[in-house]
Amino acid sequence: MDGTDQKLISALRHDARASLSDLAGYLGVSRTTVRSRIERLLASGEVLGFSVVLKADAQADPVRGLMMIGVEGRGADRIIRQLNGLPAVRATHTTNGRWDVIAEIGTATLEEFDDILARIRRFDGVATSETSLLLSTRKTARR
Template sequence: MVKMSGRVIVLDKVDLELISALRRDARASLSELAQKLGLSRTTVRARMERLAASGEILGFTVVLKEDVADHPVRGLMMLGIEGRGADRIVRQLNGMPAVQAIHTTNGKWDLVLELGTPSLEALDAVLSQIRRFDGVVTSETNLLLATRKSAKIR
């Protein structure tokens, strides 16, 4: 369900199939989408416009090979933070180019970072720098070996 101007928009099976088709190929034409889904072009266009207006679809993007090539070494770093230092640490992390995303969580870890660097040596330097931040008490890092699917803008 999506709330839109006080109304609740319910995503039905067709909306979910349309979103799935767009995730597979966001460049597909209205005609191609209509044919795949067994709908008219007008219906596909109207549903896409409604999904965009409701905020369910935030946009479309192009991911270039060079965008991925800039950071061939990628990893996830989980941080445990002492006390109430998370906001200060997030501010420090925001200034680091290797930190591509910062997520707060409710589990064992306080923050989960997505990191990207040009080499393992650069990643090691970033990890060391972050571990030295005042308030970081524990961390765990996992290298990302391959991406099988990604719907996010990189």
């Protein structure tokens, strides 16, 4: 992947519905070049696809946050399985550094959010946690 591909991906992240003509003008290449680069990125697996973010999706979870979790011993896989079984947990991530797991959580109310945090903190093997509420989202690559 070269600089033009990276610039193309950046433009598509900003507006995946941009026309080939607009993308070509932005990149300073022909429409055919843009089309072939997109096809090549899809064929190679660098780009997996395109998505749509619906207004209803964005409004579904008015209370959202990230819960960073420290796990005792080797229980991370078990805790991730438990997290993934909770409807309020939208995604789980393993990480390095201070925290072992990060859970993206979304609920309709602060009370529900508080309840899910308390439930997760009671999981056997959760040693520590820290949670940050998401106040606004300026950009998202996916939903």
